[in-house]
Amino acid sequence: MKNSLLYCLTASSLALSFFFEHTPAAFPAFQTATPVVAEASFLAAFSGDEDKPATMPTTRDSLAYHYYSQTLGLKLAFTEDQNLLRTVTDWIGTPYSYGNNSKKGTDCSGFVTRVFKEVYGITLQRSSRSMFQNVKHVAKTEMHSGDLVFFRRGPGQPIYHVGIYLQDGKFAHSACNGGVMVSSLNQPYYHRNFYAAGRVEAN
Incomplete structure (x- = not known):
């Protein structure tokens, strides 16, 4: 009787040992833990930090940059200030209207003041001449996105036009012959009348 009992216990032990050793292959449904660990390690590899989730460009960001690139005619690196690009894009096509600064119509300085208020929260002087007197002058070769570009019709002539530099030699402005556009x-015309560039410094 005692021998029979020992035999049954030994057989049961062997059966359980066999079951646990072969369960992953025989029963794939029990493998839930392994893929989760592998997936976490795979994602961490992209971030270079196993303790942080990977940061990858979203589809929405990519689509937005492609849209801004086509609308504004710019070659973007997908690292530019989306807020500036979006705001300028929203104003494209607004008709020119002297003395105004709404999307029903705006002049050059009105457009610039609205964009700076919306994007940077900065209130600029209303006229292009006043803006020029309150910016840090920068060389044309040192212009950055968001700098202002000023124009005059010759030596000794007053500044008559202002726009916002974007990149690649292009700027956004409200022209009297076409409204808000990128040139x-x-x-x-603009090469001949370009006078100076200025950088707005936050107070």
Whole structure:
């Protein structure tokens, strides 16, 4: 009787040992833990920090940058200030209207003041001449996105136009012959009348 009992216990032990050793292969449904660990390690590899989730560009960001690139005619690196690009894009096509600064119509300085208020929370002087007197002057070769570009019609003439530099020699402005648009500083008219660039410094 005692021998029979020992035999049954030994057989049961062997059976349980066999079951646990072969369960992963025989029963894939029990493998839930392994893929989760592997997935976490895989994602951590992208971030370079196993304690933090990976940061990857979202589809929404990519689509937005592509839209801004096509609308504004810019070659973007997908690292630019989306707030500035979005705000300028929203104003594209607004008709020119002297003395105004709404999306029903705006002049050049009105457009610039609205964009700076919306994007940076900065209130600028209303006229292009006043803006020029309150910016840090920078060389044309040192312009950054968000700098202001000023124009005059020759030596000794007053500043008559202002725009917002974007990149690649292009700037956004409200032109009297087309409203809010993006133009190039290399266009003969703007190349000839370009006077200076200025950087707005936050107070």
